[in-house]
Amino acid sequence: MLKYKLKTNSYFKIILNLCTLGLFSLFILLTIPTTPLQADTTQTATGSFNTTNNMITGTFEVHSDYYQKDIEYSYSTKLGQTTTASPIDAQQYPYMPKVIVDGTEVTVTDNSYAQLGESSHFYNLDDNQMVISKIQIGTGRWVVGKILDFNNDTYYMIAKNTWLKKNSNDYLVPHDYGAITSSGNMAKITVPYTVDENYVVQDVSLNTNLGTKTVTVAGDKNSEVNVKVPGLKGYNADQQTVKANIDSNGKITCDSQINYLDNQIPKTVTFPGTMDGKKVVDLTTNLTNAQQLALQDQKTVKINFNPAKDKNDNVYQPVSDDSIPVKLNSSKQIVLADNAKTSIPVYLSAANLTINYLEANDPQKVIGQATKLVKLDKTDVKISLPSLQDSSISSTGYNTTYQPEITLNGASLDPNNLSVSVKIPQLSVFTIEENVYTNNELYSNIKYQLSIGSEIKNYQKYIESSKPNDNVFKLDLNKSTVTETYGKQQASEPISVVLKNNYTLANLLKLISGGQIDNQLSGINLSLNLYYTPITSSTSTAGNNVDNDIDLIKKDHLVSTLPDKGDVTLYKLNDNKFSQITNHDLSSNSDWRSDETAQISNETYYRVATNEWVKAQSVYLYQPMNLIVKTGNKITYFNNCQDDQCNNCVLAPNTAWKVDRVAYLDNTGTKYYRIATDDFVKADNVTVE
Structure with a gap:
């Protein structure tokens, strides 16, 4: 070499x-x-x-x-x-x-x-x-x-x-x-x-909270360079690098302030939260770098704690609205600035309250129980509790819409016993039992209770569900009776004597109590035996006999065309004869109001517009109704709108179904509930919920 x-x-x-x-x-x-x-x-x-x-x-x-x-x-x-x-x-x-x-x-x-x-x-x-x-x-x-x-x-x-x-x-x-x-x-x-004379190497002083620290910086003139912050044993710097500027003359400056934080100072502060001197929760908060540096400099720092939850998700907050002063002791532990205190008083700001609903007249009797998260304060707060209905507690004979109101104080509640008891007023009720007969045979039996204070319209589904088709049957007022029982007293009279006109439950109750189910009915039991007979043209007083060949009966009906037979043909009546209308039809599965019935040659027609008629065999009669029905303990078959039973079409046992109408699919007045577009279940095979 x-x-x-x-x-x-x-x-x-x-x-x-x-x-x-x-x-x-x-x-x-x-x-x-x-x-x-x-x-x-x-x-x-x-x-x-x-x-x-x-x-x-x-x-x-x-x-x-x-x-x-x-x-x-x-x-x-x-x-x-x-x-x-x-x-x-x-x-x-x-x-x-x-x-x-x-x-x-x-x-x-x-x-x-x-x-x-x-x-x-x-x-x-x-x-x-x-x-x-x-x-x-x-x-x-x-x-x-x-x-x-x-x-x-x-x-x-x-x-x-x-x-x-x-x-x-x-x-x-x-x-x-x-x-x-x-x-x-x-x-x-x-x-x-050649040697790069644009390259500069200098020692530069960095400003820190622990004095200046000297580092060597190198780089090109007219540039900005990253300078690694020197480590310091036992401390963590708040920055890993800082910027230094090198001017055109090669002078290097760094204006950043670097803070070294003692790594023994905790980042998270935890103090016990107490009620009546007993710990109920841990209060915690995270310190900022500025707070940690202040503590390192032996300064008192005010901090705010986060709301804390216990194992039951109850929420606690410090009683004091002010920030809580803390300091660093000689062992580098964060303590309360008030040396006499080691814990922080708290109150319940939100609690999962157990509500016991009791009978007002018998507080030992529990009607039901519910849980509700309520917002509290460290002073008295009025709180509206949910009603029985809001808590999905069904209880006959009680005011299910009554909302109890209580006063609670989040600072005085016992977190180990967060329950309250409220009394629910009992409603008086009266009972109605209806036995309905058609052609002297029992058609339906229904028994229900009506609460005092409610309106009759709230029970319309019960009233309607027990009736046969009033387009086919008519109530026999003289044969039908109403029996009123109160205690041991009993009185029975024909409905024709009581009402003197066509029977409805609403009319009957209006006669007794003025239309409101109030205390006049408390404790009363009504037993109704209602007899219906078929309507015939000869007994129709509303009809207008044009001649011996045709009967016209003024009667309102609701009719629905069949959903699976296509458009339905319309007819017009001229000279006591029906002829087909050829330029338009009724759509399938469409609903219409009829105000008149025509009977001719054993054929029935319903008028749905001015001189526009539809055959009875192309429609079925119905009444709108919203209710829930339930099947029994065995499978239940259902029919289509032509009253044809489908052997493979069944409803499972003990299942509930929503009904939107009552339908009459034959000329006997048999009642069906519609549960789908073309699915009908016989009323006798289900119960009304």
């Missing part, structure tokens, strides 16, 4: 460590440029090329005022290219400047080049022949990478497949490689370099 020292400025010096060239066969191992590289005679240095990978390699030293020593650099570059050299131990010397090695300026000294005359030919070796490629005008010295004996002549290769002929009459080559042998003599080269 040879070292050759070059002249440098006062700051830097360079020594190139050059690798020994090896020889193989007759060829000298030098990197060959892609184009002829003319040597520079003005600089000298020792060096070599490596033809194996076309690389120039070496080391040199640069003096550093910062480190007060020479720092060794290494470089490696291809001939004709530049590279950036780095210190060999870059981690040990991170603040050394960049050094640019210029591989395009490499030159060769004596005994390392071929010198040409005034006019020289360049040759190319093609197809085993040396062919003149161009003529070089002017003298010069050229790097030689290879010597070739070819056809009794010697050729020097100065670039890839570019050759000069030795000892010809036209060429003067006074120097050759005779002095370079396998003994290891070196060719001398020059490798120019």
Whole structure:
């Protein structure tokens, strides 16, 4: 290894460590440029090329005022290219400047080049022949990478497949490689370099809460660089890096404030929350960096705690509305600033309250129980509790809409016994039992209780569900009776005597109590025996007999066309005869109001518009009704609107179904409940919920 020292400025010096060239066969191992590289005679240095990978390699030293020593650099570059050299131990010397090695300026000294005359030919070796490629005008010295004996002549290769002929009459080559042998003599080269004087290295003071800290900062002028905040044992810095600015003169400044926080100061503060001196919950809060730093500086800090929940999801808050002062003790524990206190009084701001509903006249009797999350305060608060109905507690005989109101104080409640008892007023009721007969046979039996204080319309579903089709049957007022029982007293009279007109339950109750189910009915039981007889044309007083062939009866009906039979044909009545209307129809599964019925030749028609009639066999009668029915303990079959039973169409036992209408699918007045578009269940096979 040879070292050759070059002249440098006062700051830097360079020594190139050059690798020994090896020889193989007759060829000298030098990197060959892609184009002829003319040597520079003005600089000298020792060096070599490596033809194996076309690389120039070496080391040199640069003096550093910062480190007060020479720092060794290494470089490696291809001939004709530049590279950036780095210190060999870059981690040990991170603040050394960049050094640019210029591989395009490499030159060769004596005994390392071929010198040409005034006019020289360049040759190319093609197809085993040396062919003149161009003529070089002017003298010069050229790097030689290879010597070739070819056809009794010697050729020097100065670039890839570019050759000069030795000892010809036209060429003067006074120097050759005779002095370079396998003994290891070196060719001398020059490798120019430059040092980046824009690169600045300085010690900079950082401002911290624990005094100034000095760090070394390096970077280019007119730039902003990230500076790593130095670590401090036992502390955590609030920033990992800060920004430093380097101006055009190379001055480095950093204006950031860095705070070091003692890592023994807790981030989370926890104190027991107490009621009547007993712990009920842990109050916690997270401190900010500013609060932790203030505590570190032995300052008192005021903090607010988050609402806290216990295992039952009851919520607690400090009784005091003010922030709570804390400080750091000598053991670096956060304590209450008031040395006499170790816990914080709290109150219930929200509680899961258990509500016991009791009978007003018998407080030992529990009607039901519910749970409600109520919002509280540290003073008295009036709270409306849910009614029995709101709590989904069904209880006959009680005012299910009554909402109890209580007063609670979140600071005085016992968190281990969050329950209250409220009394629910009992409603007086009276009972109605209806036995309905058609053709002297029991058609339906229904028994229900009506609460005092409710309106009759609330029980309309019971009233309607027990009636046969009043388009087919008519109530016999003289045969039907109402029996009133109160205690041991009982009175029974025909309805015709009581009402003197057509019976409805509403009319009956109005007669008894004026339409409101009030205390006049308390304790009364009504038993109704209602007898219905078929309506015939001969008994119809509402009819208008046009002649002996047709009966017209003024009677309102609701009719619905069949959903699965397509459009329904309409008819017109002229001269006591029906004829088909051909220019329009009724849509399937559509509802219509009829105000008149016509019977002719055992065929029934319903009028749905002015002189537009539909056959009874194309529709069914219905009444709107919203109620819930329930099947019994066995499967229940249902029918379609033509009263055809589907053996595979069943309702599961003990299932509830929503009803939107009562339908009469035959001429016997049998009642059905519709549970789907074309699904009907017989009223006798279900019960009304």
